[in-house]
Amino acid sequence: MTDRLIAVLGGYGEVGATAVRRLSEHGCTRIRVGGRNPSRGGTLHDDLPGIELSYVDIDETESLEEFCTGAHLVLNCAGPSYRILDTVAKAASAAGAHYVDVAGDVPAFRALGSTFGDRVAVFSAGLMPGLTGLLPRLIAGPGDRLDIHVGGAVGMTPASAADILLAQGPDFxxxxxxxxxxxxxxxxxxxxxxxxxxxxxxxxxAMPFLPTESTRMAADLSLDELRFYTAYASEAIPTTLAMAWADDPEFRDDYIELLTQAAKSDLRERDPYYVLTALVPTATGAPPSLTLRTCDPYQLSGVVAALTAEAVLQEKISPGVHFADSALEPADIAEALQRDPLVQSLSIQGPPRRTIGEHRR
Ligand SMILES: NC(=O)c1ccc[n+]([C@@H]2O[C@H](COP(=O)([O-])OP(=O)(O)OC[C@H]3O[C@@H](n4cnc5c(N)ncnc54)[C@H](OP(=O)(O)O)[C@@H]3O)[C@@H](O)[C@H]2O)c1
Incomplete structure (x- = not known):
């Protein structure tokens, strides 16, 4: 696909390693992978000896500048994202590189501002946010009611736990x-x-929570109604979150370990699963719907991040600052996901004459 340099920050983490693997599989020949302890990228390097492992600490300006130097695109898969905000995006911009962020969301988008020179910056390029705002666009349209459920039982990394704990307030x-x-x-x-x-x-x-990404999608599509539920296999995670948010914010990091343990406890009695389902209820006939199943939403977020980077490289996204759900072409991403081994099944029943396809593994 390209011999221009792609620099993946956090590229040996849960999300980042899959993004690196997919970029390599899809023909990116020069990939720089960075973090504070690059020896953690050993397995990735064994599998992909062509990648360059590099030290970078986001909190050290010089090392971040060096990491971005020469890159055509910087893909940020490091976390916690709500602490990093636009730090990496600004370094990418200074290096003249495009930028893709697997998270970041409204706080980073706002911090960066609306311009990115003649380059492209894309935030929220994962599963949630990301696919949760993108794929429902295939089945819903003006005047529809749309019901979304997303969640399941999966492990949780400390970086993700920290982000979930920080994701409180109107920006989220x-x-x-x-x-x-x-x-x-x-x-x-x-x-x-x-x-x-x-x-x-x-x-x-099923806990009702209307994400800002969904509000944006509902406005874009002129939906009549949107109900969004986060699904939990047990009370372990919601109870831990309720305790954390009731406590003094100063002690919030104390809950990172408790939250990862709560996620782990869900897996004592069941295999991991994660489902995104969207439905347009109708009075008659088969309702437009989509269901995506995976056992690893982290790795799947890495796939989405890689596909977003590829869309930027292929100049499918115009210069400026975007959210992935409104910048990507939903049918292209659905088609790519239907071929990806991390997707256990993806079925999409569009409105009449817009059925997209079905795929099961
Ligand atoms: N949109 C979505 O659906 C979605 C889904 C899952 C995760 N996420 C987000 O993706 C991010 C990564 O999650 P993850 O599960 O992949 O976490 P992870 O496995 O802990 O990986 C984080 C990576 O970032 C690196 N890193 C952390 N702090 C750094 C720093 N100061 N400088 C340089 N590198 C640093 C880590 O390496 P070192 O510690 O060695 O530096 C590691 O490689 C999180 O923000 C998470 O919320 C988004």
Whole structure:
């Protein structure tokens, strides 16, 4: 695909290693992989001896500048993302590189501002956020009601746990809210206990939380109504989160370990699974719907980040600062996901005459 240099920060982490593997598989021949302890990239280097392992610490300006030097595109898979904000994006810009961030979201987008010279910057290029705002665009349109459920039982990395703990406040979304008639309507939904949305292998607790990404999608698509639920296999994670958010923010990092343990406890009784399902309820006929299943949302986020980087390299995204869900072409990404081994199944039943396809593994 390209012999220009792609620099992947956090490239030997859970998300980053998969992004590096996919970029290499898809024909990127020069990949720089960085973090504070590059010896952790040994296995990746054994598998992909052509990659360059490099020391970089985001908190050391000089090493970050050096890491970005010569890169055509910087892909940021390091975390916690809500502490990094736009630090890496600014370093990429100074080096004249394009930028893709697997997270970042509204806080980083706002910090960076709306211009990026003649280059492209894309935030929120993962599964959630990312696919949660992108794939439903294949099945829903103006005037529709759309119901989304996403979640399951999977392990949690400390970087992700830290981000989840930081993701509180209006930049991230609103609990119990839904979108209706062009506006966010607060306190409109209640938690649902032991429900089994289509596509889930077991009953789950579904907590209403309207992410800012979904609000943006609802406005873009002129939806009539949007209900978004995060699905939990047990009470372990929601209980830990409730305790953390009730506590003094000064002690929030104390909950990182508790949250990773809570995620681990869900896996004592079941195999890992993760489902994203979206449905447009209809009075008659087969409702437009999509269901994506994976056992690893971290690695799948790495796939999405790599596909986003490829879309930038192929000049499919115009210069400027974007969110992945509104910059990527949903049908292209769905097609690529249907071929990816990390996707256990992806079925999409579009509105009449817009059925996209089905794939099962
Ligand atoms: N959008 C989505 O759906 C989605 C899904 C999953 C994760 N994420 C986000 O992706 C990010 C990474 O998650 P992960 O699960 O892959 O975490 P991880 O496995 O802990 O990987 C984080 C990587 O970042 C590197 N890193 C951390 N601090 C650094 C620093 N100061 N300077 C340089 N490198 C640093 C780490 O290497 P060293 O520690 O050796 O430096 C490691 O390689 C998190 O922000 C997470 O919230 C997004």
């Amino acid at each position: 979304g609103e609990s119990l809210a839904l979108w209706r008639g062009g506006a966010v309507v607060p306190r409109s939904l209640a938690p649902l206990r032991s429900v089994q949305p289509a596509g889930f292998p077991e009953p789950v607790d």
